[in-house]
Amino acid sequence: MQKTMNKNGAKTQFEQYQKALEAKAEDLRRSMSAQKVAQVVSRLDVPSDEGDLSQQSHEEWIFLNRNTLDLKLLREVEAALRRIQHATYGVCAACEEPISAKRLAAVPWAKFCVQCQERIGAQSAEHDSDDFDVER
Ligand SMILES: [Zn+2]
Incomplete structure (x- = not known):
């Protein structure tokens, strides 16, 4: 490591x-x-x-x-x-803008910023991802 x-x-x-x-x-x-x-x-x-x-x-x-x-x-x-x-x-894989610290604190594995995640998430919403985005 x-x-x-x-x-x-x-x-x-x-x-x-x-x-x-x-x-x-x-x-x-x-x-x-x-x-x-x-x-x-x-x-x-x-x-x-x-x-x-x-x-x-x-x-x-x-x-x-x-x-x-x-x-x-x-x-x-x-x-x-x-x-x-x-x-x-910490950089959005879609728009290459920095992902906010608040988002990274909640979802450290976030690959996209909130805006892009919402856009992409809306497309894949039919896959039941309830367990997937849980912020623990
Ligand atoms: Zn983005």
């Missing part, structure tokens, strides 16, 4: 975001394995009569869907960490 301290030991502008991103990535990885465990446990609970099959596959679908969202978010977080290393972090 690349150090972001300069010679004086001063923190770089993005160190706080890097920390938040690393914590988020860790969180997502843990959450994905926790879901895997929960899935195995719930399988053990499911009675083996055929009436439950559709319910079971629905749960599997939700599970996969949620994991896909986590994985997608993890990719975004990792991409943001790479942007920090390449010093391209």
Whole structure:
């Protein structure tokens, strides 16, 4: 992992975001394995009569869907960490304007400024992304 301290030991502008991103990535990885465990446990609970099959596959679908969202978010977080290393972090990928500190504080992996995100987000709104933009 690349150090972001300069010679004086001063923190770089993005160190706080890097920390938040690393914590988020860790969180997502843990959450994905926790879901895997929960899935195995719930399988053990499911009675083996055929009436439950559709319910079971629905749960599997939700599970996969949620994991896909986590994985997608993890990719975004990792991409943001790479942007920090390449010093391209904090700049909107669409309009190349700086992303506001307020937005980065809320969504450190943000790739677009608020205006562009709204424009792009409106296009992909049909994909259920409720879990995706959660600001934690
Ligand atoms: Zn923009």
